[in-house]
Amino acid sequence: MMTGRWPTILLLWFAGVLAAAQLGKMAALIPAIRADLGLSLTSAGLMVSLIEAGGASLGAVAGILAARFSGRAVLAFGAILVATAGIAAALAPDATLLYAARLIESIGYLMVVIAAPSLIAMTAGRDSGAALALWSTFVPIGIASGTILSGVAASWVDWRLMLVFWALAMLTTLPGTLRLPAMAEHRQTGFAVPPLAIWALALGFGFYTTLEVGVLGMLPAYLSDAWGLSIGTAGVMTGIASAATIAGSFAAARLIGNGDDAQRPLALVAIGLVVPAALFFVGFPGEGLASALSGSAVAAAVIAANAVSGLVAAVAFARLPMLLRRSGAALSLITASNGVFAQFGAAGSLIGPPLVGYVASRWGWSTVAPVVAGLSILSLAGFAFGERLAARR
Known part of the structure; x- marks a missing residue:
């Protein structure tokens, strides 16, 4: 049975889904991006995988540092960073700046996927097993959403417009994030x-x-x-x-x-x-x-x-x-x-x-x-x- 905690849990899960959609969007849009910017197949593959660069290189350190701040603040800033990087990527005139935007996006993605499950664990109470099982679906659902929607839209609109769309979609989580109910944040005062x-x-x-x-x-x-x-x-x-x-x-x-x-x-x-x-x-x-x-x-x-x-x-x-x-x-x-x-x-x-x-x-x-x-x-x-x-x- 769902309790009053579930609207908050679903909001946090949705933030993760939209963050993971940033993985799928690039895979679907790569053919158009390659045609416009002249990327090789290897370079295109790197463009897709770069969003994992932040987590693979900085995940543990970022988690230890983020523990000193409000989880809601980390989540909100991560969403803003993903959206800002998405818009910057849409405006990038060449591959170099597009790579840079993608790297920044990876840091925002990392912040979201660190903060959201932490907040779920803090607020779920006796529903924590079901809530975290739901959280575990954010990557497949996000990738599927990003790939399918971007792939369908790619034949109708420019790839740059799709990057703007996903950036704005990420920002839709901000009002709810900033209105999250007060909860025990369990912040660290040191580096544990x-x-x-x-x-x-x-x-x-x-x-x-x-x-x-x-x-x-x-x-x-x-x-x-x-x-x-x-x-x-x-x-x-x-x-x-x-x-x-x-x-x-x-x-x-x-x-x-x-x-x-x-x-x-x-x-x-x-x-x-x-x-x-x-x-x-x-x-x-x-x-x-x-x-x-x-x-x-x-x-x-x-x-x-x-x-x-x-x-x-x-x-x-x-x-x-x-x-x-x-x-x-x-x-x-x-x-x-x-x-x-x-x-x-x-x-x-x-x-x-x-x-x-x-x-x-x-x-x-x-x-x-x-x-x-x-x-x-x-x-x-x-x-x-x-x-x-x-x-x-």
Whole structure:
């Protein structure tokens, strides 16, 4: 049952969705941007991935620094920074300034994804499991929204106008953010570092994002190159696979249980990693199995794998405040902890696609499955180690 906290929770989630839409918008608009500014394919790929640069390089430090300020102020300033950078990108006369705007946008994005889940954890109370499971869907929903809306609009309006649209959309969260009800901000007066349990949990999450984003990032090329699907069909299949993770996230919200039960969340993570790892051996089959499959069957296996893997992200975000409490740490460390999560998650997102691309180009697409299985084992080990460290306080 929804309580009076949910309007606030939904506002914070929506801010995250709009921030994540900034990832999807650029991917959809890149063909038009390349035509206007003469970017190479490599340069275009860098333009898309740059929004993760802030998190991958500064996530932990930014979280520790942000903990000294009001979460609402960090969220509002992050939204303003994203919007300002978006407008600057729309006005950029060349690629250099567009890259600079994208880097600034990455800092704003980082501020939003650190502050919003921290505020959700502070305000959700007994609804924290469901609220943080909802938060875990902000990336797939945001990417899908940014990609689909920008892709449809790109044939009707100039790409610069679409950048302005997304900048203004981000600003729509400001009135609600500034009117957020008073809540315990739990600000740090010093520079405190999260306990080791949080770092282990974040490491497990980082390995998960490496395999998840790696597969999704290279899936259109795989379905097109290896199975002959059209670019449009491969793109639709990838969008469905990304959105399918939402099913696992909402299942986790109902199954995760209370914060004192460590075994159930760990079991859900194991299911969310082991089952998809097995399905990926069908999704990226060897020569013997490949002859019996079609491109549609392979895509279906990857979509099913992603639906189950949504369990992992939901449990990761839900367990973060629980592990802080079990470690004996103060809730004031939630913002710094979200910074650590942002750094490992962003690093995985940056590493994943080139890693999968390198493995496939060197040894063939069928080797992606064992690589994913290895990353799944490392991810599960990180989650298990985090739970063990929290229990040893």
